[in-house]
Amino acid sequence: MSHHTIxxxxxxxxxxxxxxxxxxxxxxxxxxxxxxxxxxxxAGKSTLLAHLNGLLTPAEGEVRIGGSPVVxxxxxxxxxxxxxxxxxxxxQLFMPTVAEDVxxxxxxxxxxxxxxxxxxxxxxxxxxxxxxxxxxxYRLSGGEKRAVAIATVLAMEPSILVMDEPSSGLDxxxxxxxxxxLDSFEHTRIVATHDLDLxxxxxxxxxxLNAGRLVADGPTRQIFGDDKLLAAAGLERPxxxxxxxxxxxxxxxx
Amino acid sequence: xxxxASGLSIVDRLDRLAGQDTAIHRVDPRAKxxxxxxxxxxVVSFGPYHVLALLPFLLFPVVLASxxxxxxxxxxxxxxMVSPFALLVGAFNxxxxxxVVAEIGGLSITGGWIxxxxxxxxxxxxxxxxxxxxxxTSFNGVCLALERLGVPDVFATQLLLLYRxxxxxxxEVHRMGQARRLRSFGRRGLGLRVYGLMLGQLxxxxxxxxxxxxxAMKCRGFDGQIRMARRLHFRAADAVFLLGWSAAFVFFRxxxxxxxxxxxxxxxxx
Numbered sequence: 001m002s003h004h005t006i007x008x009x010x011x012x013x014x015x016x017x018x019x020x021x022x023x024x025x026x027x028x029x030x031x032x033x034x035x036x037x038x039x040x041x042x043a044g045k046s047t048l049l050a051h052l053n054g055l056l057t058p059a060e061g062e063v064r065i066g067g068s069p070v071v072x073x074x075x076x077x078x079x080x081x082x083x084x085x086x087x088x089x090x091x092q093l094f095m096p097t098v099a100e101d102v103x104x105x106x107x108x109x110x111x112x113x114x115x116x117x118x119x120x121x122x123x124x125x126x127x128x129x130x131x132x133x134x135x136x137x138y139r140l141s142g143g144e145k146r147a148v149a150i151a152t153v154l155a156m157e158p159s160i161l162v163m164d165e166p167s168s169g170l171d172x173x174x175x176x177x178x179x180x181x182l183d184s185f186e187h188t189r190i191v192a193t194h195d196l197d198l199x200x201x202x203x204x205x206x207x208x209l210n211a212g213r214l215v216a217d218g219p220t221r222q223i224f225g226d227d228k229l230l231a232a233a234g235l236e237r238p239x240x241x242x243x244x245x246x247x248x249x250x251x252x253x254x
Numbered sequence: 255x256x257x258x259a260s261g262l263s264i265v266d267r268l269d270r271l272a273g274q275d276t277a278i279h280r281v282d283p284r285a286k287x288x289x290x291x292x293x294x295x296x297v298v299s300f301g302p303y304h305v306l307a308l309l310p311f312l313l314f315p316v317v318l319a320s321x322x323x324x325x326x327x328x329x330x331x332x333x334x335m336v337s338p339f340a341l342l343v344g345a346f347n348x349x350x351x352x353x354v355v356a357e358i359g360g361l362s363i364t365g366g367w368i369x370x371x372x373x374x375x376x377x378x379x380x381x382x383x384x385x386x387x388x389x390x391t392s393f394n395g396v397c398l399a400l401e402r403l404g405v406p407d408v409f410a411t412q413l414l415l416l417y418r419x420x421x422x423x424x425x426e427v428h429r430m431g432q433a434r435r436l437r438s439f440g441r442r443g444l445g446l447r448v449y450g451l452m453l454g455q456l457x458x459x460x461x462x463x464x465x466x467x468x469x470a471m472k473c474r475g476f477d478g479q480i481r482m483a484r485r486l487h488f489r490a491a492d493a494v495f496l497l498g499w500s501a502a503f504v505f506f507r508x509x510x511x512x513x514x515x516x517x518x519x520x521x522x523x524x
């Protein structure tokens with residue numbers, strides 16, 4: 001069975017204080033698909049993502065990655081398969097230098113030093129950050145931090161990439177570069193985001209969460225064209241799919 | 255909060271100095287850490303009334319600073335900043351120890367003043383050595399050396415993460431302080447009570463962040479040990495550095511070189 005598939009069935013989760021974050025969420029993700037997870041603040045996006053690589057284990061229902069369930073005994077394999085890019089790169093970059101941070105995962109996989117170095121170089125080159133190798137993370141700009149954070153995950157050579165708000169805090173050019181980078185990946189991708197324009201560009205399919213429930217799952221264009229659905233979920237049509245605010249015209253093909 | 259910012263900028267400057275490539279920087283961090291340890295032990299083991307015998311120990315910081323490309327002005331500024339601590343420690347010696355031990359040109363010197371001077375000199379020497387170690391090895395290099403020298407992983411990991419996140423924490427404190435000042439007018443809002451609440455907030459934020467970092471580490475296979483890919487080579491030159499300096503420190507400790515030179519000079523003079 002392919003490593004690149006995700007299957008979530010009737011997933012439910014409540015935090016220890018009793019707050020229910022997810023109610024019976026179910027969906028399947030096929031090999032190589034790019035999926036956007038959208039929803040208002042507190043809709044359960046981050047909680048859902050945390051289940052995909054076992055940071056949280058399902059209290060109700062089941063999560064399967066490439067056919068094997070996410071349980072304690074499979075965690076090591078799952079985390080090798082599912083690479084997670086966190087919302088705040090400062091949480092992800094904890095080693096003294098960029099190279100050491102990117103090498104952290106591969107070293108933990110027990111790879112020989114020469115292989116680790118090769119992977120570090122490859123991953124940094126992939127995100128266009130080879131020149132940052134010797135820099136300490138606190139001396140990087142926001143865009144550089146984001147690129148390096150993605151490299152730290154790529155160096156593990158995962159089959160699935162899970163990203164939480166990848167474009168938050170980026171300037172337009174850094175955001176544009178990020179979109180091009182993510183678009184060039186062949187991994188199965190799950191992107192939780194408020195940046196619906198990014199979702200529209202990167203993802204064929206979109207899942208909408210509202211108050212912990214999955215309220216829509218379908219082609220991105222169709223979902224972002226449904227104003228009623230978006231409003232109910234606390235969202236707005238992305239700018240790229242709205243009429244021009246100046247002349248009222250619609251972009252061609254939208 | 256500006257003192258915080260300047261503190262961080264000093265750490266940053268030390269870090270940049272450590273990024274240079276000089277003969278001293280190339281010495282294996284373990285050799286430098288051990289030599290500095292021997293140095294500190296030798297310096298602090300002198301009796302309370304030794305001042306002149308300590309002077310030969312100036313050689314080590316001077317050599318390290320000049321060949322390690324560390325500006326003396328910067329070093330002096332740092333020493334000046336931390337010196338109030340040593341001044342306070344020794345401040346009462348002249349008051350309590352009034353026994354006259356020497357007279358120079360009608361001026362009587364008491365034992366208290368001598369021990370005060372001794373504390374100051376020792377403080378300056380050891381602090382300069384520790385600062386120069388960081389400025390020529392980098393904090394991370396020191397951590398790595400400690401780990402390779404057999405210091406338990408927990409400590410090395412703690413130090414590494416402390417250093418990495420001191421900048422993040424500093425910025426957070428800075429932002430909180432700014433937010434408070436912007437909405438405080440006169441004395442209102444700047445009291446100790448708010449200060450306590452802010453510290454509590456900061457602690458909560460820090461534990462939150464610690465949890466997120468731990469999650470990120472687990473995602474990449476963290477199992478309690480941080481593995482470093484850096485390779486260290488202990489070459490013959492490093493052994494020479496370590497043994498040479500250690501031997502010099504022990505010699506300076508056992509033989510009063512200042513006295514020797516003094517005798518030599520007066521001997522030649524007569």
